[in-house]
Amino acid sequence: MATISANAGTGGGADHPDTQASVIRQENSMxxxxxxxxxxxxxxxxxxxxxRDFASLLPLSLTLEDYAATEKISDLPKPLSTSGAPAGxxxxxxxxxxxAPWGNLAIFHKDFRYSSGLVKLGTLDSGIELMRRPxxxxxTIRKLER
Known part of the structure; x- marks a missing residue:
């Protein structure tokens, strides 16, 4: 699914530290x-x-609602850990x-300004047009088996 490519101009390859870090991130991603x-x-x-805390809640059935013409949001059943997360x-x-202040999931279909209390969970691989529908x-959100 994810493709690893060497960083051009860095002499990157499978043994390059940046490439190794990319491999580790992909192996640990879900x-x-x-x-x-x-x-x-x-x-x-x-x-x-x-x-990981979000993934522990899956499968999850939610109602996604429009917010600020920028994102779809939904309440989560419990607060997530923000340990080690940046301030925003x-x-x-x-x-x-x-x-974190509201305890909700947000899926952005437009770029937005820096927001304190916002913690990135992941990125859509496809389907942004679906999030733009009013x-x-x-x-229903589920883990995909590898």
Whole structure:
């Protein structure tokens, strides 16, 4: 699914430290599926405490709702650990994040400004157009087996 390529100009290859770190991140990452009204898209979770805590909740059925014409949000059943997470992030299109002050999942379909309390959980692999559809809809999120 993920493709590893050597960093051009760094003399990178399988033995290059940057490439090795990329391999380790990919081996420790987890893919999830998000099913919405018969359409399934995938995302890759980060290798972080918050993302592992989120994965422990799966499978999960949620209602995704529009928020600020920028993201889809849904309440989570419990707060996630933010241990080791930065104070905030500047979310990009396709980012899955946890907004700690509200305890909700956020899936960004537009870039947004730096937000304190926002923790990146992962990134959509596909399906951003589905997140841009207006309105609320039911979603089921599951771990994908390797």
């Amino acid at each position: 893919q999830i599926s998000i099913e919405i009204e018969g359409t399934t898209i995938t995302a890759t979770l980060e290798d972080s405490e918050a993302a 992030i500047t979310p990009k299109i396709g980012d899955l994040a946890y907004y 309105g609320s809809y039911k979603a």
